[in-house]
Amino acid sequence: MKFLRGVRATASLEWLVVAVVIVAVIGAILLGVFDAVRDKLAAIRDSL
C-alpha cells in the first residue's frame, strides 16, 4: 500500500535511462523469442 500512498514525482535520470535501455533490450529479445516460437508452432500446426 506504500505505492498507493506515494505521490513523489521525481526520477533518478541515470537509473531511468539505464532501466529503459535494459527493459527495451529484454523486451525486444522476449518479443523475438515469442515470435519465433509462435511461427514454429504455426508451422507445426499447418503440417498436421
Added chain:
Amino acid sequence: MQSGISWLQSGIRFDVLGVTLWLVVLVIQDVRHRLLSHWLTTVPLIGMVVIAVATAMINWLEGGWSPFVADPVALILAFVAVLASDTWAALVPAVNALVLAWWQGTPAGQVAVTGWLVALALAKAGIWGEGDAKVLMILFALYPDVRLAIAITTAIIVVGLVMLVRRLGGAFPFLLLITLRDGLAGRFPSRTGEAGVVVTGLMPTIAAGALVYVWGLYLLGG
C-alpha cells in the same frame, strides 16, 4: 462469436482535451511541488480498476470467457500486485497477470498489463516516483498501445541523455556504466537509499511523450 466491450482495445477514450488538461495540471504540480495529488493519480487509477471489474463482469455475462474478459481480469490481477507490493508476495499476482494477458488476452491487454507492472517495478526500485508510475498506469489503461510506450520511452531517453550530457559532459557514459553495474548487482536506489546523481521531475517528459501520441492519434486519425 461475442463482440464484448473492448474497452482496452477501442478504449474508453476520454476527450483529447481532457487528457491534455489533466497532463498540464500534473506538470504544473510537478514543477511547483515535485508531488502529484491523489485526486489526479490514485483516484483515477482506482477508477480504471472499477471499470475493469465492470467490464469483466459484463463481458463474462454476455458471452462467457473470452480475450475481452481476460484483459480486464489480468489488469485486476496487476492491481492486486500493486496492493501487495510492500512484499515479494506481489510477484504471485504479477506473474499471473502477465501469463493471463500474454496467454489469453488481446495485444491491448498485453501492453496495458506489462506497462502497469513495469511502472510498478521501477517505482518499487526507487528509480521513479509513485506519482509518475500511477500517471503511466492511467495512460496505459486509457491508451493500451505500444506506440504510447515508444513515444514516452523516446521522450525519456532524449530528455535524459540531454540532461546527463549537460550535467556531466563527456563523462556521462561512465555514470551509465556504473549505474548498470550497480543495477546488475541489485543495488537499486530503494535498497541503497541513494537519490541518484541527476534527479529531476519527470512529468513534463512523460506529458510530452503522451501528448505527442494522443494528439498524433487525434490529428492523424490513427
